[in-house]
Amino acid sequence: MLSKSLIWHVAVFAVWFVLHATHDAIWLFIGRFTDWNLQGSVFAILALTLVMTVLTKILGKRFPH
Numbered sequence: 001m002l003s004k005s006l007i008w009h010v011a012v013f014a015v016w017f018v019l020h021a022t023h024d025a026i027w028l029f030i031g032r033f034t035d036w037n038l039q040g041s042v043f044a045i046l047a048l049t050l051v052m053t054v055l056t057k058i059l060g061k062r063f064p065h
Contacts, residue, residue: 008059011059012056012059015052015055016052019048019051019052020048023044023047023048026044
């Protein structure tokens with residue numbers, strides 16, 4: 001049987017991977033039509049970090065490991 005810790009880490013990685021892939025696609029698309037790609041990337045990384053921090057805290061309280 002899989003441990004809760006392993007399931008937890010796989011779930012967090014899966015969410016991170018999906019968000020990361022989505023944010024890359026969105027910013028590449030926007031960067032194609034604008035010249036503020038660098039600023040957009042910095043903003044996207046900060047936003048993604050904030051989302052992942054909040055998500056980790058919420059999931060951590062709901063599914064303690």
